Amino acid sequence: MQNLNGKIVAFLGPDGAGKSTMIELVQVRLAEKGIDFSYHYFAPGFLKRYRPKGDGAITTKPHEGRQYGAVLILAKILLMLFEFRMGVARLRRQPRLALFDRYVLDILIDPKRYRMGHVRWWMRVLLRLAPPPDLLVIVSAPADLIQSRKQEVPAEETVRQVIAYEELADIAPRGLIVHNTTTPDAAVSAVLAKLEALS
Template sequence: MIHKLFKYLHKESIDYTIINGYKSLFEKTNTSEDVDILFKKEDFLKIEHILKGFCKLNDFKIVQIYHQEVYAKNIFIFDPNTTKILNLDTYGKLQRKHTAFFTETEIFKNFSTYKGINILATHQEFLHYLLKKIDKNEITDTVFNYLQMLFFKEEALCKKMLKQCFKNHSDSVIKALQSKNKSKLLESIETLRKDIVSNPKIPLNDRFKDKLRILKRIIKPTGITISFLGPDGSGKSTIIDGLTHKTLPFRKTTYFHLKPIITNNKSIATVNPHECAPYSKLKSYVKLLFFVYQYNLGWLKNIYLLKIKSTLVIFDRYYDDLIVDKKRYRYGGSKRVAKLIRFFIRKPELYFILTTNADVIYNRKQEVEFSELQAQIKNYKALTNGKQYYHIDVNRSPDSIVKDVYSILMKKMNERY
């Protein structure tokens, strides 16, 4: 996908430079499409429009946009045909600690090329890469060797930039590189991090834009909640595990069982879910009211903040299970009342209903009577609407099931954009 994007940008005469890691984009062993790309400020401000044009031309889909800083957006593009994701870190300014060491003109007048794509000038790449690795404390042998290569390629300019970047300790960086002594650089890394020239005076306009950015993240969180429903033996745990090992456009993934309440157990195994007698009607209705309290308070305390932090929140089962299999929850009240209560409970954006023929599931697990299993499957399928509740036939390989779940999730994410 990334090489198609380069061709598109060249065709549309949109200036860009790859900040670092450009060599890996041409390696056959590279399976990650994670690219740091810098645009001119005027193009960055309309980057979503530019990328939507690119996606429309190639039948790709934008599935996630994190607005990390005023001039930094992390944009994920999905290819439905290959199910691959392109992860673009887009920038409108090349800066560290709110300090830009190069002007836009300096960058775009002096950029280099590598196999036909635009890259930073050597001294610019050197400084940006050095600051990034110091900030993250990631000075490995590979990183140090690469920094050395860049440094000796344009030594005079790199020295000049180091003296501008560090207030007092540029010489220690120069000596470490010249003497090929990584340990010397590591010894002074904390000092260097504090010594980087910073600009605490952020323009008023940028500060205002940053407040708006944060407000937008709160009002429209970039995370999403999904739930997996289905009888015992439908393979919920296997499919959830498979999905979490895919490349996902989220900061992290969090798991909940049944309710939005934090517990120490990833799964709660029920050997005989129907062994206990149902509660009385009165006790059952009190339990429903307690569920309303638990689900809504748990959502406010745990889920909403996770969504703001761009998390994929996965539920194994949810309140809907009580409507399908009331014996499991010892519910002795009216099904109609249970359905009514559902309107007062916060719901995930997506449900995946995992079922297939009763014979197949019964051969996997015989935890309920066959007739009860048939009734459950019928009730689960009745929830399906193709908008929020999606039925997934699980009588096939886990990889095939995960692929379908993944595609539906990406389609749902794309609807936001």
């Protein structure tokens, strides 16, 4: 698993599925194997506005707040496309693996989190222009288990997201669904096996 330089791996999934824990464990296993990697939340950080602020803020009510209108959504998506196309190109030139906790594709599943209301047809068209990750990992779990961990969105929204995220993995060129229902060791091993296939 030594030839992962410039590869992009994105982790998506509903809040409460165990995505953050999964990423932390993957990082531990990669470090044990001597694999160099970088961590990114949502965006590569090419533009200053998309770099970590270091304030430790945690979103507990992702769907609260004013939703944007179509003009502002268009502007934001175009800015995100610039950020991802420039930022991912730069990451691909670096001698390390890049791990993403969320990715621009997340907008397709949970547009309210990004103040975009619902996915319009032209948003789908534009988001196809974003560079795809080399591996898309969907961290999933039964909706009732997720709700027992976190109730940041209503139960019916959790059910919808579980289905939508897993459908996204099915259509991705390199998609992997990991069900985080017990200890995450098996799921982490499945991710590492996929990474082995990338190298």
